[in-house]
Amino acid sequence: MSDTTAPGVHPVDQVPRFARLFPLGLQHVLAMYAGAVAVPLIVGGALGYSAQDLAFLISADLFVAGIASIIQSLGFWRFGVRLPLMQGVTFAAVGPMITIGTTYDITAVFGATIACGLFMIVMAPFxxxxxxxxPPIxxxxxxxxxxxxxxxxxxxxxxxxxxxxxxSDLALAAGTLLFIVLVERLAPPALARLSVLLGLALGTLVALPMGKVDWSGVGEAGWFAVVTPFHFGLPTFPLAAVVSMLVVGLVIMTETTGDMIAVGEITGRPxxxxxxxxxxxxxxxSTVLGGIFNTFPYTAFAQNVGLVSLTGVGSRFVATMAGGxxxxxxxxxxxxAVVEGVPSAVLGGAGIALFGMVAASGIRSLTKVTFTSRNILVVAVSLGVAMLPTVRPEIYAEFPTWFRLIFDSGISAGAICAILLNLLLNGDQLRRAKETTQGTTPELEPTAQAPTSPST
Known part of the structure; x- marks a missing residue:
């Protein structure tokens, strides 16, 4: 996974040479950039902010996302999973933040964000x-x-x-995807690990004469921006706003747990x-820092999990470089503004490969499971429940806000469903798993074992 192999050092902890570390980190940034800037654009636009204020929100978001990614990948004391994970603003908080911002103001959004972050820190060990x-199922x-x-x-x-x-957009996406596949198949290993970055670069170059690359904002953007704490005023803490964001915190923790376990499986470090x-x-x-620096709650970005799987580069220092x-x-x-000019269709072509690799990693994990009729039901129902808000985004529009916060995200809805169904259908094995950790019962069947790393 790295140029600088060292005996006895896990690939996650190895540091590639800078000549490869920088492009690998840039690849992660390009994979997440569109999603990273989307939330401040959506929230700021809904609250009627000026172009200048929107630009400040985006700068603050990128700044804190970088710090958050460094904390998560590099780690210090008891903070950071120390895996190649990228952090960005969660989409799960968009609806509640717009409601809070229109009911109160943006300072209430930042106050509720700070409260959410403190809640997550307290709840982490529990x-x-x-x-x-x-378990693997x-x-x-x-x-x-x-x-x-x-x-x-x-x-x-x-x-x-x-x-x-x-x-033309479909052709750009298909061409980008095809080029990524060809690089993976034909290029030397060193270049194959940069397949997504090369695909995005080529797709952007092809899109230039088609008039699909918008770099007009480059001239208007400044060379330097100071991200100042509490730019919009001191945070406020209305009770209703805080409570709604605490629910978001639980959703974030559920989604992040899935992403962390996925990266652990892919890199061989459970x-x-x-x-x-x-x-x-x-x-x-990171969420507390978000509230202080005029941005929003942070979580692991799943698209970058797919990039780790696709490239085979599991070094956490790549994510640290991307954070920088x-x-x-x-x-x-x-x-x-230059990065923002990458056409969305080009990103879409790369996204098919990235997100497909995440799904394939899930299938690989499921190969460890003995597929009894009960386990088939766990997978089938959970996947079905997760797909409902994806194929019909307004399916829960008539339900209370607290319900939509959880189930409008197919990831959190599916995760909750999988946990509960496994408890219901395989509860006896879970009880035996607990007893086994205490040394009282024999080895468990595959469905109840703790997650293990894939063979490599």
């Missing part, structure tokens, strides 16, 4: 204790759901969030209870 409820299902659910994002990039794609707690604690700290690049993008808006 939530991590639930790791035994994530659950983790494989959740990882599969993450990949399949994200295909809606890839389709949205190709269609520019419309109902259908222009033939996530232990302590690592999970450290990762969730880092999410909470994000910090620079937040402080230098002109550079960020």
């Amino acid at each position: 939530f991590s204790a639930l790791l035994r409820f994530f 659950v983790t494989g299902t959740v990882i599969l759901i993450i990949g399949v659910s994200l295909m809606d994002v890839a389709a949205g990039w190709i269609t520019n969030n419309g109902e259908s794609a222009a033939p 996530v232990t209870k302590q690592r999970l707690g450290d990762g969730l604690r880092a999410d909470g700290l 690049i994000l910090v620079v993008l937040g402080l230098v808006p002109k550079v960020g």
Whole structure:
């Protein structure tokens, strides 16, 4: 996975040479950039902010996303899972934040975000204790759901969030995807690991004469931006706003747990209870920083999980480099404007490969499971429940806000369903798993074992 192999050092902890570290990190940034800037654009636009204020929100978001990614991948003390995970603003908070912002103002959004982050830090050790409820039947299902659910994002990039794609956009997406596949098949291993970055670069070059690359914002963007704390005023803490964001915090922790377990499976470093707690604690700290620096709750970005699987590069220092690049993008808006010019259709073509690899990783995890009729039902029902809000986004429009917060996200809905169904259908094996850890029963069947790393 790395140029700089060292005896006895796990690939996750090895550091590639800078000549490869930088492009590998940039590849992660390009894979997540569109999703990273979408939330401040949506929330700021809904609250009627000016172009100048929107630009500040984006700069703040990128700046904190970089710090959050560094904390999560590099780690310090009991903060950070120390795996190649990228952090960005969660979409799960968009609805509640718009409601809070229109009912109160943006300072209430930031106050509720800070409260949410503190809640996540406090809850991290308790939530991590639930790791035994994530045996391979659950983790494989959740990882599969993450990949399949994200295909809606890839389709949205190709269609520019419309109902259908222009033939030229579809051709760009297909060409980008085909080029990535050919690089993986024909290029030397060193270049194959940069297949997504090369695909995005070629797709952008092809799109230039087609008039689909918009770099008009580069000239208007400044060379330097100072991200100041409490730019919009001191945070306020209305009770209703805080409570709604605490629910978002639980959703974030559920989604992040799935992403961390997925990366642990892909890199061959399974996530232990302590690592999970450290990762969730880092999410909470990043969310607190988000509220202080005028941005929103943070979580692991699932699209980058697919990139780790596709490239085979599991070094956490690649994510650290990507975090550093994000910090620079937040402080230098002109550079960020260049990255923003990558056509969404090109991103969509790469997204098909990235998100498909996440789904494939879930299938790989499920190969460890003995597929009894009960286990088939766990996977089938969980996947079906997760797909409902993906194929019909307004299916829960008539339900209360608290319900929509959880079930409008196919990932959190599917994860909850998989956990509960496994408890219902395989509860006896879970009880035996607990007894086995105390040395009182013989070895378990595959469905109740703790997650293990795939053979490599």
